[in-house]
Amino acid sequence: MHKYKNISTPVIKRLPRYYRFLGELLDKNVTRISSRELSGKMGLTASQIRQDLNCFGGFGQQGYGYSVQSLYNEIGHILGLDHSYHAILIGAGNLGKAVAVHMSFEKRGFKLIGIFDNDPAKIGTTIRNITVNDLDDVESFCSSHHTDVAIFCVPKTAAPAIADRLHGLGIKNYWNFSHYDLSVRYDDIIVENVHLNDSLMILCYKISDANDLPVEES
Amino acid sequence: MHKYKNISTPVIKRLPRYYRFLGELLDKNVTRISSRELSGKMGLTASQIRQDLNCFGGFGQQGYGYSVQSLYNEIGHILGLDHSYHAILIGAGNLGKAVAVHMSFEKRGFKLIGIFDNDPAKIGTTIRNITVNDLDDVESFCSSHHTDVAIFCVPKTAAPAIADRLHGLGIKNYWNFSHYDLSVRYDDIIVENVHLNDSLMILCYKISDANDLPVEES
DNA sequence: TAGATTGTTAATCGATTAACAATC
DNA sequence: TAGATTGTTAATCGATTAACAATC
Numbered sequence: 001m002h003k004y005k006n007i008s009t010p011v012i013k014r015l016p017r018y019y020r021f022l023g024e025l026l027d028k029n030v031t032r033i034s035s036r037e038l039s040g041k042m043g044l045t046a047s048q049i050r051q052d053l054n055c056f057g058g059f060g061q062q063g064y065g066y067s068v069q070s071l072y073n074e075i076g077h078i079l080g081l082d083h084s085y086h087a088i089l090i091g092a093g094n095l096g097k098a099v100a101v102h103m104s105f106e107k108r109g110f111k112l113i114g115i116f117d118n119d120p121a122k123i124g125t126t127i128r129n130i131t132v133n134d135l136d137d138v139e140s141f142c143s144s145h146h147t148d149v150a151i152f153c154v155p156k157t158a159a160p161a162i163a164d165r166l167h168g169l170g171i172k173n174y175w176n177f178s179h180y181d182l183s184v185r186y187d188d189i190i191v192e193n194v195h196l197n198d199s200l201m202i203l204c205y206k207i208s209d210a211n212d213l214p215v216e217e218s
Numbered sequence: 219m220h221k222y223k224n225i226s227t228p229v230i231k232r233l234p235r236y237y238r239f240l241g242e243l244l245d246k247n248v249t250r251i252s253s254r255e256l257s258g259k260m261g262l263t264a265s266q267i268r269q270d271l272n273c274f275g276g277f278g279q280q281g282y283g284y285s286v287q288s289l290y291n292e293i294g295h296i297l298g299l300d301h302s303y304h305a306i307l308i309g310a311g312n313l314g315k316a317v318a319v320h321m322s323f324e325k326r327g328f329k330l331i332g333i334f335d336n337d338p339a340k341i342g343t344t345i346r347n348i349t350v351n352d353l354d355d356v357e358s359f360c361s362s363h364h365t366d367v368a369i370f371c372v373p374k375t376a377a378p379a380i381a382d383r384l385h386g387l388g389i390k391n392y393w394n395f396s397h398y399d400l401s402v403r404y405d406d407i408i409v410e411n412v413h414l415n416d417s418l419m420i421l422c423y424k425i426s427d428a429n430d431l432p433v434e435e436s
Numbered sequence: 437t438a439g440a441t442t443g444t445t446a447a448t449c450g451a452t453t454a455a456c457a458a459t460c
Numbered sequence: 461t462a463g464a465t466t467g468t469t470a471a472t473c474g475a476t477t478a479a480c481a482a483t484c
Contacts, residue, residue, distance in 0.1 A: 015419070016419040016420060184261060192424060200410075205296070208301060
């Protein structure tokens, strides 16, 4: 059991942003901050910030505010960033490669230990000092390397079959970049989705809505 | 003014997913579906689906259900996918390149018309049949090409200065992949964020929380 | 002590779920 | 007509905001 009070989903979703802002304050050598100051910077109400931060224990000090450093540490701890989950990347296409190269896994609680693809042109190449392996070797790899997470960067059509294989290997945690809804197929897994198509459609909606420009009719 | 009733933020966020599922049904030549069937597939309650879909007018037919095709068309229309907003990509690093290559912009209401970077090694190369231009030419480019959106794929440190330039050019819509919070800097812009770091931290939290494994203490 | 700011309760607001009358 | 399923209202649930007492 966590030592924290119930942290609701909206609060969890805000935690990385708090973490980011607190990190920036630390970079500027700010040692303390009040909920009101932080609310100005982050665009939340001071009340909400106090509610949020109070979920995980009285870290503030009345009449003083919050210690930036201890709040930063605490949120990092709640997020589990001090873990080191072993991750494999499935799919070394443009997106998979970008993710592998771009992310600071170590700072976020992960370690990338393997990359797999079924394209002969990619197998054998090196990304981030990791050799791209044949996807057909994923079974033997996982039998000898403890694997917590799969970073799932495969085309939608290939997704179900590959997902079945990974699921069969006992991999229960997914960072899902595919357009396929893994959580619909399995109900015993943890999935964090990055659906870029969905995000782009939301942007399209926001622009269209702000412009008040229905395309047909009016 | 839209012809739709007030569509709340949670509903909007669900629209791309509805669109995706309806598209799949169309692929399977399913012509009609009831809220109950759809609820099974999508993992929402039938009640919520009826509430959601009713926001944009009575598209269902009592005793029958919903026409998959007209619902699909309607949601695409609400999302504004029948627009063609002109987008430029700022930053042709791994992530920017992956986004440029990977996305079907045309299907999502956008057209990619230019790519910019300040790295001499990248300028002059070609991505998706578009030549990467010097970022210093973005001002002249935008003066001769109407530009609606910037896809913002620059490192955090470079973000504020480049954002100021784009904002100065009158670009008010951003698909933001940088770790920088654009909406904090400007209050007259529309931003859709893809914060991969935040997403990875959320995954870390979900895994840690499910495993109930605080790292220190207990 | 006086001032500031949190922690926490109460009030408000909004979203989801349940229920059922309308109707195809 | 009878059966099915929506549209819509009411009830519930949860999250945000406001207020203020506790306390540093």
